[in-house]
Amino acid sequence: MRVSQMLIPTLRETPAEAEVVSHQLMVRAGFIRKAAAGVYTFLPLAWRVVRKIEQIVREEMNRMGGQEIMMPIIQPAELWQESGRWDVYGPELFRLKDRHGRDFCLGPTHEEIITDLVRGEVSSYKQLPLLLYQMQNKYRDERRPRFGLMRGREFIMKDLYSFDRDEEGLDVSYKKMYEAYNNIFRRCGLVFRPVEADSGAIGGNDTHEFMVLAESGEATVVYCPAEPCGYAANVERAVSPPELPAVQESPGPLQEVVTPGQKTVEQVTKGLGIGPERIIKTILYQTEKGMAAALVRGDREVNEIKLQKVLDVLRLEIAGPEAVEGLTGAAVGFAGPVGLKDIPIVADQEVEAMSNAVCGANKTGAHLMGVNPGRDFQWQKCADIRLVKRGCACPNCGSPMEEARGIEVGQVFKLGTKYSKVLGADYLDEKGESHPIVMGCYGVGVTRTMAAAIEQNHDKDGILWPVSIAPFHVVVIPVSNKDSRQVETAERIYGELVEAGVEAVIDDRNERPGVKFKDADLVGYPLRITVGKSLAEGKVELRHRRDGEVVMLLETEVVKRVREIISASL
Amino acid sequence: MRVSQMLIPTLRETPAEAEVVSHQLMVRAGFIRKAAAGVYTFLPLAWRVVRKIEQIVREEMNRMGGQEIMMPIIQPAELWQESGRWDVYGPELFRLKDRHGRDFCLGPTHEEIITDLVRGEVSSYKQLPLLLYQMQNKYRDERRPRFGLMRGREFIMKDLYSFDRDEEGLDVSYKKMYEAYNNIFRRCGLVFRPVEADSGAIGGNDTHEFMVLAESGEATVVYCPAEPCGYAANVERAVSPPELPAVQESPGPLQEVVTPGQKTVEQVTKGLGIGPERIIKTILYQTEKGMAAALVRGDREVNEIKLQKVLDVLRLEIAGPEAVEGLTGAAVGFAGPVGLKDIPIVADQEVEAMSNAVCGANKTGAHLMGVNPGRDFQWQKCADIRLVKRGCACPNCGSPMEEARGIEVGQVFKLGTKYSKVLGADYLDEKGESHPIVMGCYGVGVTRTMAAAIEQNHDKDGILWPVSIAPFHVVVIPVSNKDSRQVETAERIYGELVEAGVEAVIDDRNERPGVKFKDADLVGYPLRITVGKSLAEGKVELRHRRDGEVVMLLETEVVKRVREIISASL
Structure with missing residues (x-):
C-alpha cells in the first residue's frame, strides 16, 4: 500500500480526552476515531490489527476442535427471562423494542442463545463434546466508558462455549482452552500471565483470567516468583496461608x-x-x-x-x-x-x-x-476475608509473593450446569438416562488485546507492535522525493517486498523526511527501510523500531534480510 | 473435519415456516437456526460459506483500492438528525436509548457515520479519491421478516463508500465498483445480471442492481437478448419507446x-x-x-x-x-x-x-x-408511467425484450453531494477553494448472496454449491464402518486431501450409507468420494454433485483428480 493513498490521519497533539497511552496512541497514530462515548470506528490500520488477532484466535480455537459459528447480536428477551438474567443484568444491558413492541437486548454475552441452540440440536452423548465459538461485537452500556478500547460500550470478543457430558469432560475442554489461550497471547507477542480469578456474577466454579502485564493495568495480580511453583491469582481471588503467632500467649485481662x-x-x-x-x-x-x-x-x-x-x-x-x-x-x-x-x-x-x-x-x-x-x-x-499483598506467603510453596498490574484480556470459566439446568439442555447417556450438559465459557477481548498490546509495547514516540499483530511489517521511506534514484530504489525495494509476501507500505507522500520518520515511529511499523544518501554507496538503512538499532545494508540485500527477520519473529 | 464431531444438524422434514427453497434447505441441511423472527444463528457450514463470500468481496474491494475499516453498529441519533433521516426513516429503523437516555439506532446503512468521519479527516484534494468499506451486520426492522436470509432483520452487508472531488472522479469510482461487483458474483459462481435500477429513497442519480437470476426472485428484470446490446433494467426502472399508432385516425364523435x-x-x-x-x-x-x-x-x-x-x-x-x-x-x-x-x-x-x-x-x-x-x-x-414487459422494444436497439426473475444481491449508487452537503464534508482544491465531496455507495448483501446462490443452485435432493463458496469441497464416505479396509482407505484419502490443502470432510459417523449419501446431497458438497465394494479392484467412486456424474478411479489417483477439478473450478 502507498501511504499517500491510505487513510492514516496521524495527529501531533495528544487528544485531551484520552487518559491512557493506548487510547492516546491509537487516536494519534490514526487507528481509531470516536463515533460516540465508548463507540469507535476502526480505521484501516486498526482493522488490520484486529483481523490479525482474530486470525490467531481462530487458528487456536480450530486447533482445539472449536467450530466457528455466528450468533445474533440482537437477542430476544424471552431467553433472558427464562434464564432469569433479564431482571438481574441491570443498566449495563442495552435494551430495545422492535416495531411490534417485543423486547430485545444487544448481547453482552451469549450463554442464553447458545444454550437454547444446543438444547434444540443436541440430545445424545454421541454429539458431545462440542466446542462452539464466534467472534463478534459485544455490547455493555458502561456508566462511564473510558480508556478508549479498554472499556468501550461496543467491542469485539471471541466467545467459545464448551458442552460436555460431565465434569471430567469439562476439565478436558477447560484445559484445551487454557492451552489455546496461552498460545494466543504468546503468538500475539505479549507478556502475560494466567491467574486464578474470581467467578463473579456469571456464576460457576474454576476460572482463570489471562492478564497482559502492564503498569497501567486496572487489575492487581499476586504471583509466586519461585520456579516451578508459578502460583498466580487476581488479588480479588488470591489466597495465602494465615500468619499464625509463633507462640500462643496466655490471655491477659481486658x-x-x-x-x-x-x-x-x-x-x-x-x-x-x-x-x-x-x-x-x-x-x-x-x-x-x-x-x-x-x-x-x-x-x-x-x-x-x-x-x-x-x-x-x-x-x-x-x-x-x-x-x-x-x-x-x-x-x-x-x-x-x-x-x-x-x-x-x-x-x-x-x-x-x-x-x-x-x-x-x-x-x-x-x-x-x-x-x-x-x-x-x-x-x-x-x-479468609483478607487481601493478599506483596510479601504474603505463596499458598503452594510458601515463598513470599510479588505483585504486578495486569490488563484482563481473556477469561476461561467453568459454568457447570448453571445454564443447562435452567434452560433444560440435557443429553441422554448410553443407558438412555437424561443429564444436564456441563458447560464452560471462554472469552478473549479482541479489541482489548489490541489496546493491551499498546499499553505494554510503546515508547515516547509511538507504538512498538509485536510483528505478529503489526498492521504492516515494514515501511519504506525515500528521503528525498526529488532524488529520482532514491525514489526508484525505494519503489523497487517496496515492489520486491510485496512480491515476496512481506506486508510493506511505501511512504510516497510529498512530505519532509522528518514527518515521515515521526509518523513511522508513531504507527509502529516494526521495521523501517530508509533510502537516502548512502545510496551513493549502494546502501540503505534498516532500522528496528523496538530498539532503534540501525544497520546499513546493500540495497540488493535488504529484502532478504527483512524476510529473515519477519520469519524469525512469527 | 470429521462429520461425527461437527454440528451439522440435518433434518428430514421441510420446516413448515420456510416458504422459499433457500430457507428450507438452509434449515434442513443444518446451516442456520432461527433465534427470533428474521434473526438467525449461522452454524459452522453456513459460517464457512459467509466467510468465503466475504473473502471474495474483500479481495475485489482491495483490488480496486478499497480500504477496509469497521464502523459502529450502534449509531448516535445526532448524526441522523443532522442528515434529516432520523424522522424520515420510519419503523424499519431499530432505535434504542442508552442508560443516560441518549438516542441511538442500529445501523441499516452508514452514510451518516462515514460522512462524519470523512468531514473530520479529509480536507484536501490530495486525500481524494478515497474508497472505504466494511463488512458488518446491518439491521432493518422488517414488518414481516420472511424467506429466511432473503429478508431478515439482522443480515451481513459489505458497504463501500467512495469520495471524489467531482462527477468525473465519481464516474471512475462507480466503474471500478461496477467491475468489482461483476468479478465478485462471477467468482461466486452465480448467473447474474447488472441492471439499471431505480434510486429509491437513498437519493442520487445513476444506480445499478446486481441480480442473481432465479425463478423465486422477488424482482422482475427486463433485458434485451440481442448481442451486443445487453440493455437490462429492473422493471421498476425499465423504459421502452412508446408504441405509437401507424396511422393517425381522424377523430370521430364522442x-x-x-x-x-x-x-x-x-x-x-x-x-x-x-x-x-x-x-x-x-x-x-x-x-x-x-x-x-x-x-x-x-x-x-x-x-x-x-x-x-x-x-x-x-x-x-x-x-x-x-x-x-x-x-x-x-x-x-x-x-x-x-x-x-x-x-x-x-x-x-x-x-x-x-x-x-x-x-x-x-x-x-x-x-x-x-x-x-x-x-x-x-x-x-x-x-412515461407504463410498466415495461416481455416483448416491449429495447430502448437501445428496438429488439423485443425478455423478462426474468432476479434476486438483488448488490447495488451500486451515485450519491453525489447529497450527504456531503448536508453534513458539510468539503475539500479544498488546488486554488484553496472549497467544494463538497462527491460520494457514491456500493452494497453487497453477503448473507443474501448465500441464499441467492441456493435459490439458483439446488435440486430436489439439496444444495448444489458452486465450488468457490461451498462450505467444503469434498466429502469422503466409507460405505461400511465395519469393513476395516474401507475405513482405512477412506481415512487415508481424507488425510491426503487435507494434506494437499483440499477442504475435505470425512463422514465417519456410525450411520447407514443411505443416511450419509442423503446428507451429502443435502449439504451439497460439490464432490463425493465413496469408498465401497469396488475397493476390491482398488477403485473408489468420485461423484459430481451437480450433474450426478460418477467415475470410478483408482484409489491412488482420486486425490490428484479432485485437486484438478477444484483448481479448474476456482
Whole structure:
C-alpha cells in the first residue's frame, strides 16, 4: 500500500480526552476515531490489527476442535427471562423494542442463545463434546466508558462455549482452552500471565483470567516468583496461608485505654507502642441484608469480594459515619467487636488466632487492650476475608509473593450446569438416562488485546507492535522525493517486498523526511527501510523500531534480510 | 473435519415456516437456526460459506483500492438528525436509548457515520479519491421478516463508500465498483445480471442492481437478448419507446355506450369487440397530496415507481371503492378522464397519441367511445408511467425484450453531494477553494448472496454449491464402518486431501450409507468420494454433485483428480 493513498490521519497533539497511552496512541497514530462515548470506528490500520488477532484466535480455537459459528447480536428477551438474567443484568444491558413492541437486548454475552441452540440440536452423548465459538461485537452500556478500547460500550470478543457430558469432560475442554489461550497471547507477542480469578456474577466454579502485564493495568495480580511453583491469582481471588503467632500467649485481662483522636491503625500503633499485627481492625458495612462487621488484623485489608461471598450479599458498601455512630455509639475509628450486638461479625482466620489484642471500644477516644477472641467476643463466621499483598506467603510453596498490574484480556470459566439446568439442555447417556450438559465459557477481548498490546509495547514516540499483530511489517521511506534514484530504489525495494509476501507500505507522500520518520515511529511499523544518501554507496538503512538499532545494508540485500527477520519473529 | 464431531444438524422434514427453497434447505441441511423472527444463528457450514463470500468481496474491494475499516453498529441519533433521516426513516429503523437516555439506532446503512468521519479527516484534494468499506451486520426492522436470509432483520452487508472531488472522479469510482461487483458474483459462481435500477429513497442519480437470476426472485428484470446490446433494467426502472399508432385516425364523435358489468379491460374488449390497445385505462390513486388519476393504454400496467416520481409523492395507494365512487359517481371499473375534475391527471405517452379510444364514462355500466385525448380531456402531465414487459422494444436497439426473475444481491449508487452537503464534508482544491465531496455507495448483501446462490443452485435432493463458496469441497464416505479396509482407505484419502490443502470432510459417523449419501446431497458438497465394494479392484467412486456424474478411479489417483477439478473450478 502507498501511504499517500491510505487513510492514516496521524495527529501531533495528544487528544485531551484520552487518559491512557493506548487510547492516546491509537487516536494519534490514526487507528481509531470516536463515533460516540465508548463507540469507535476502526480505521484501516486498526482493522488490520484486529483481523490479525482474530486470525490467531481462530487458528487456536480450530486447533482445539472449536467450530466457528455466528450468533445474533440482537437477542430476544424471552431467553433472558427464562434464564432469569433479564431482571438481574441491570443498566449495563442495552435494551430495545422492535416495531411490534417485543423486547430485545444487544448481547453482552451469549450463554442464553447458545444454550437454547444446543438444547434444540443436541440430545445424545454421541454429539458431545462440542466446542462452539464466534467472534463478534459485544455490547455493555458502561456508566462511564473510558480508556478508549479498554472499556468501550461496543467491542469485539471471541466467545467459545464448551458442552460436555460431565465434569471430567469439562476439565478436558477447560484445559484445551487454557492451552489455546496461552498460545494466543504468546503468538500475539505479549507478556502475560494466567491467574486464578474470581467467578463473579456469571456464576460457576474454576476460572482463570489471562492478564497482559502492564503498569497501567486496572487489575492487581499476586504471583509466586519461585520456579516451578508459578502460583498466580487476581488479588480479588488470591489466597495465602494465615500468619499464625509463633507462640500462643496466655490471655491477659481486658482493659480500656484512652486513645483520643487515634482513629487509624497507624495512630493506634504509635499511640500504644504496639505493632499493627496486634490490632483487630473492625470495618462496618452496609448490605442489602443490613449492617455487618468484618474483622482483620491491623496490617491487613479486607478483600471485599471474599467478604461478599461469605456474607452472601449482592451489595457491600462501607458504612457511613452516621450508621457507624448509630450502631456503636462512637465516632468512626473506634468500633470494635466487643459488645457489638445485633449484626453479623465475620472474623478473618488470622483474627481467630490472636490473643491479647487491641480493638476499638465502641466509645469515642477509647480502645480495649487484652482482647481475646472467643473469650471477649464471638463471631458468626470465621473465614479468609483478607487481601493478599506483596510479601504474603505463596499458598503452594510458601515463598513470599510479588505483585504486578495486569490488563484482563481473556477469561476461561467453568459454568457447570448453571445454564443447562435452567434452560433444560440435557443429553441422554448410553443407558438412555437424561443429564444436564456441563458447560464452560471462554472469552478473549479482541479489541482489548489490541489496546493491551499498546499499553505494554510503546515508547515516547509511538507504538512498538509485536510483528505478529503489526498492521504492516515494514515501511519504506525515500528521503528525498526529488532524488529520482532514491525514489526508484525505494519503489523497487517496496515492489520486491510485496512480491515476496512481506506486508510493506511505501511512504510516497510529498512530505519532509522528518514527518515521515515521526509518523513511522508513531504507527509502529516494526521495521523501517530508509533510502537516502548512502545510496551513493549502494546502501540503505534498516532500522528496528523496538530498539532503534540501525544497520546499513546493500540495497540488493535488504529484502532478504527483512524476510529473515519477519520469519524469525512469527 | 470429521462429520461425527461437527454440528451439522440435518433434518428430514421441510420446516413448515420456510416458504422459499433457500430457507428450507438452509434449515434442513443444518446451516442456520432461527433465534427470533428474521434473526438467525449461522452454524459452522453456513459460517464457512459467509466467510468465503466475504473473502471474495474483500479481495475485489482491495483490488480496486478499497480500504477496509469497521464502523459502529450502534449509531448516535445526532448524526441522523443532522442528515434529516432520523424522522424520515420510519419503523424499519431499530432505535434504542442508552442508560443516560441518549438516542441511538442500529445501523441499516452508514452514510451518516462515514460522512462524519470523512468531514473530520479529509480536507484536501490530495486525500481524494478515497474508497472505504466494511463488512458488518446491518439491521432493518422488517414488518414481516420472511424467506429466511432473503429478508431478515439482522443480515451481513459489505458497504463501500467512495469520495471524489467531482462527477468525473465519481464516474471512475462507480466503474471500478461496477467491475468489482461483476468479478465478485462471477467468482461466486452465480448467473447474474447488472441492471439499471431505480434510486429509491437513498437519493442520487445513476444506480445499478446486481441480480442473481432465479425463478423465486422477488424482482422482475427486463433485458434485451440481442448481442451486443445487453440493455437490462429492473422493471421498476425499465423504459421502452412508446408504441405509437401507424396511422393517425381522424377523430370521430364522442359517444356513450352501455357496458353493463364490464369492469375490466378484458370484459370491455370482449363486449365492444375491440383490442385492448384502444382502451384508456384509468387508475385512481390516493396520495398524501390527495387523489390522482393515471392513464395508460388498456394493454399496459402502471409503473407506480415512475408515477410516484411524476407526482412527487411519498405515498401512493390504489384508491378504495368508496373514494372512487365519491369522485366519479360510478362503481369501480367505469372511471375515465372525460369530465374528471379537481384531481391531477397523468397520461402515459402512449395515451397522448391515441385517437377514437374507449374509456369509462364515470357512470356505472357505461363507457365512452370515440374519445380523443386533448379534445375530450386534458391532463396535467404527460410522461412515461407504463410498466415495461416481455416483448416491449429495447430502448437501445428496438429488439423485443425478455423478462426474468432476479434476486438483488448488490447495488451500486451515485450519491453525489447529497450527504456531503448536508453534513458539510468539503475539500479544498488546488486554488484553496472549497467544494463538497462527491460520494457514491456500493452494497453487497453477503448473507443474501448465500441464499441467492441456493435459490439458483439446488435440486430436489439439496444444495448444489458452486465450488468457490461451498462450505467444503469434498466429502469422503466409507460405505461400511465395519469393513476395516474401507475405513482405512477412506481415512487415508481424507488425510491426503487435507494434506494437499483440499477442504475435505470425512463422514465417519456410525450411520447407514443411505443416511450419509442423503446428507451429502443435502449439504451439497460439490464432490463425493465413496469408498465401497469396488475397493476390491482398488477403485473408489468420485461423484459430481451437480450433474450426478460418477467415475470410478483408482484409489491412488482420486486425490490428484479432485485437486484438478477444484483448481479448474476456482
